[in-house]
Amino acid sequence: MGVTDPAGPVMDRDEVDRALARLGAEHEAIETSLLALQDHAGRRLLEGAELTGVTEERWAATEASITLLWAYFDAYSGALRTAREIRARRRWSSREDLVELTGLLRGESVTVPGAAAAGTPALPGPGRLSQSFSLATLVDRMNELYATGLDMVVAADAVWSALPARIDLLAAELQRTRRLAHSVGVRPGEHPAGDDLERVTRTLTRLRAEVISDPLAFWVPAQGSSAPGGGRPDTTVYDREARALDEVRREIEAVLGVRQDAEQRLIRLRDVLSRADRTLAEARTARGEVLAKIAATEVPVVSGPPTALQEQLATAAEYRRQARWHRLSPLLESLEQKAEDELQRARESLTAVTAPLAVRAELRGRLDAYKAKVARHGLAEDPLLVERYDAARRMLWSAPCDLRVAEQAVLRYQQAAAESLGGSRVPEQGGPEGR
Template identity: 35%
Template sequence: MSREGVEHALRARADERDRVSGDLLDLESHTTYQLLKGASLRGETQRRWAAAQESLVTLWSLNDAYRGVLRDAEQIRATRARLTPEQLSQLTELLAGPSVVLRATAKPVEQRSLLPQKDERLTLDQTLTRMDAAFREVTSALNDIDAVWNAVLPRLDGADSDLRHIRDLERQLGEGADLTAQEAELKRLRGSVLEDPLGPSAEPDLDRLTKLLAGSRAELELALTVKDEFARRREDLVAALDRVRAAESEARLAHGAVVVKIALPPQAQPRGRA
């Protein structure tokens, strides 16, 4: 590589290193990634996430080796303003040759060989391609898990809310129903979705439970409406009866006064001033 080529390659690789580091930091700060780090997984999700974690280990190992080669190249470049032919050769080998060493990893005994395991040597471009493949495997698992959680967990929260609302309606009505089975089913579905979102879909069972809770809630809301309407009509009826009683009382008083006037003799009538 020429001096200009080396300078250009160093700048491009430095930008590439920073971009990759930013992507890895974004990956580790991803909400679903943080949840999965301490999650108790099982089934298909456990298998898929275990494979993703292996890819993540490889990704970080490749990234460290990549950064190490680039650091060596930057140190050589920083030694003097004008590079010697020997330094150009060293930089060319680091930037364009198989300079990244991927150490052989210890394998399970059933996968081992008695022959010595050789380290693998990669160019920077090959290393970046390997990192990208590992990164895509991890993000693919994250996206698939995230899609299920985003679709199902809000529905489970809604079912929880319906269950609480049903209990509140029952208290207002002074009635009680056995919702133990629905609570247990909801707990089971939530555990299944959290521990194995990539396993058998929980949505058919959730559809059935949601429909059942919605029906119970609608019936109780109607019963409460009828109860409230009955109470209002009863109050109106009581008020109307009170008005009737008051009118009857006034009528009796008026009737008594009329009877008294009729019974009085003529001389009992007040005299006119005229």
């Protein structure tokens, strides 16, 4: 450690004492920080871990920086100790003492062996470059190295504190889900959920090993943050696998639910398909009646019951008997929707087939309603009304009934009734096809 001539005026005794007090406080703070870094849990873990990747590279550089940091601190401590010894020689320091103290406290008087000239961390040792610093510059260099080292240690520790424990919890949930999957027959190669479980298992195993050996690969620095370790663990892969496991668990729980209520669902399915068959049978009977009673109209053809649904229902029952719940679950869901669709189709078919009968019933009701209205006004024996009523009634109560002609007859009766009652004429309307 050499002493150079001070640049600038010589410090007086008060300035020296104030500088020594400040440097002493800085020395104490730096020593406390260095000891805390030395004892940091993350640092101890880094020293004992088998590191790879980014973390291995950064930890090698950080270890060198910490070594250099202690070398700086030792040099700083030595310079401060020397300055204190000079100041302690006399109560009133001589000018020679003040000149020497000024050089120590303000000049580039502290030489550190092995310090790289450009400021890059280098280890002390034979043949290494040395560099001289002022105490103020040395403090700045120590602060920089400390911040860099602490940032790396805190980041690694934050990842290790957050991710492995969460991965382990998820792995435990994964094992419970695998046991549940096995109980309902969901296995790899037989069901997509079983394949997903295998993939999640492999991913979590690989993720945990990578997090342990290379924690900094899972660290996202905070933009613009100056706090040590400012940032957060990258949980992208973990979150994705957690969502995948949730989806698999819901699917397996659905399969488990199928096991519990499969019989009731099969009974309901048989009932719905039976109602659809009865409705179609009713529609076929009604079609024959319509063809016999209604003339000059198109009657839709009624299809037979779908044999495919009955075959699938038989397959579902076989799956239940064999306890193949993972195959029964999607089949039941599909069948339930198809059965409801089939029942709706049967109802629509019955409605379409019986539409002409509904038209005839509406015309009969309208005819009788006007006859009752005419009777209330004492016109029941009116010859024209009797004639037109009888003509319309013969058409509506005869088979086959021509709905177009019958509707015109009803309209003529309505018109005559309206004229007899003093009302306006009833406008002409189209036949049943235009209604």
